[in-house]
Amino acid sequence: MKILIVDDETPIREWIQFSIERGGNPEFEIAAVAESGNEAFDMALKHQPDVVITDIKMPGMDGIELMKKVLEVSPYTNFVILTNYAEFSYAREAVTYGAKKYLLKSELRGRDILSTLEEIYGEIQEKAGNKEKDCYSNGYLDIFDCYYNLDNKEFLEDFWKRHGFRPGELFLVTAFEQRDGVRQKEVMDRLVGERKIHAIGPALKNRSIYLIFQAGSGEELTEAAEWFSEGCRRENLGLMVSGHMGKGLASIMEAIEEAEKMLRYTFLLDTGYLRIEDAMELLPLDRASIKKNCQKILAGILYEGEEVIQEALVQWFQSLHGAPFADIQWVKEMCIQLVIRIEEICAAHIPDFSEEHHQDMDWTLKVCGGLCRNLVNRIYSEDNFRYSQSVRDAIRYIHNNYNRDISLNEVAQYIYRSPEYLSRLFKSETGEKFSSYLMSYRLNKARDMLINTDMKIYEIAYAVGYTTPSYFSKMYRDFMGVGPEVTRSQRNTGGARGTKADG
Incomplete structure (x- = not known):
């Protein structure tokens, strides 16, 4: 199992590599190590790794963008994301885009890396062990090896001809999202047999099912696909999509990738038939x-x-x-x-x-x-939605204008209330004085900037509404329990934790 390690911090890269090598699993090979997303993408194209362990936040191309680009050209690659506390949102997004797991840098141990790799390796071995010649145990055609032989024309010709591809005819790749794989294959096989359509597959790749139709003319191909889609609709097999028609073995893998991308429409639609020609006529969104x-x-x-x-x-x-x-x-x-x-x-x-x-x-x-x-x-439930409209308006004004020198009088004027009334109402509903809430919001914003940006401390002071950097540093230290320079130093060790603001 080939592994690519990606992180812009040298100690992290070296420690991950050391942990894997110390684990002693002879099946784990570190194919390459990269210090940026751009470098990692080039190495992924060159080495075709099975697993990429990558930091989520890096200069230039970040981990999520790297994952998207690699999966477009190598869809079987497994990703493990490394993240800090301050990057939880990005990590959760990465999982939704296909990452196997995310690991916290601040809590990372060598055995965590090894157990994650062993889990992925077990999944790969299980798939390989359940295969017969070119097919999975469930009868689906396996096109895994085609992706690792994209430059081997002889291999691809032999593979597709072995499964009935007719080089002289037009073809159309259709695709479905796998739901109930056994039932979907049974229905597809039955529909193909009823109409006596010449079809290759169905083939399985991750959660995508492909069925390739062939015919002598575009009209025959269109008619066969539409008839088949109607049967799939009746059987509730999910959305069927198709790419452009093609001809010849040289373009079949590109056509499969095109149909794969069309499956993105399962996000919007759960049934019917959508052709790429129809999708391309839709107007761009604003x-x-x-x-x-x-x-x-x-x-x-x-x-x-x-x-x-x-x-x-x-x-x-x-x-x-x-x-x-x-x-x-x-x-x-x-x-x-x-x-x-x-x-x-x-x-x-x-x-x-x-x-x-x-x-x-x-x-x-x-x-x-x-x-x-x-x-x-x-x-908005009764237990949680506890502020009056006036206090909500005041809080929103603070959130939108905290970077200026705003005052209680200014906010009271904005919501058409007297300063005295707003002061009493704000304290009774939030449990904090107006000035304390404003200070807390500003300093927590400052902490986020210290952890997640490269802004200088005096620039952050101005950005959160303080006109004197020294006064900002004093207020920050009193509120957080540590100075801003300490928080800045923690950005590479999991983020600032254990401060007064966190309780």
Whole structure:
């Protein structure tokens, strides 16, 4: 099992390599070590590793972007993500995009790395052990070796001809998401037999099923695919997608990858038949407007009424229907990020909150919409939604203007209340004085910047509303229990923990 290690910190790279080598498993080979995402991508293309252990936050190409690019060209690669406490959101996103596991750097032990690698190795061996010649034990055609022989024309010709490919005919690659693999194959085999369609497969790759149709003309191919899709719809096999028609063995692997990308539409649709030609005719989404509305929803939670937020969520998710081929992956990422951001708001306001999404969740637009609406409902429940409109408006004003020299008088004027009234109301509902809440919010923002940015300390002081860096440092030290320079030094050791702000 070939392993690629990626981290921009030399001690981390060397320690992971040492831990693997000390483990003594003769099946684990460190194929390469890289210090950046760009370098790692080149090495992945060269060495075709089975496992990539990568830091999630690196200069240039980060771990998530590296994972996406590698999986496009080498879909069987397994990823293990290394993360700090401050990067939990990114780590959770990485798992939704296909990472096997994420490990915390601050708690990482050699045996954790080895046990993770042994688990992945066991999965690989199980798949290999259950195979017959070119087929899995469940009867699906296995195209694994085709990806490791993309430059071997002789191998590919022999493989596809052995399974009935007719070089002189047109072909169309169709794809399905695997749900109930045994039943899906039984239905596909039966439909192909009923119509006597010339088909290759079905083939299985990860969670994708491919069936390749062939015919002498484009009309015959189109008619066969549409007839087959209608049968699949009746049998509830899920969404069927297809790429462009092709001809000749040289383009078959590219056609399979094209159909694989079309399966991204299972995020939006759960049934029917979608051709790439139809998807490419859809108009591009207004990404800027969608992002703006997403931020508006997040900023409004706790400060707008629940009905307003719920209606905004419904409209936002509706705006994502009909996404063109070029936007579909971006849509999925936006939806997942929205779920995670709302979960973070829940975690800050709901005692003992636990995430509603999990690693094996089947992410779809419908699922994301339901999660978001349920999370918002929990936030606005009687136990958690405890602030009056005036206090919510005041808190929102602080969050939007903390980087300026704002005062109680200014905020009171903004919400059309007297300073005395706002002061009493704010303290009675939040349990904090207005000035204490403002200071706490500013200093926690400063801590995030110290951990996650390269800004100088005096720049951070100005960015969170302090006009005197020395006064900022004093306030930070009194509030956090450590100086800002100490927090900055902790950015590479798991983030600042155990401060007063954390309780």
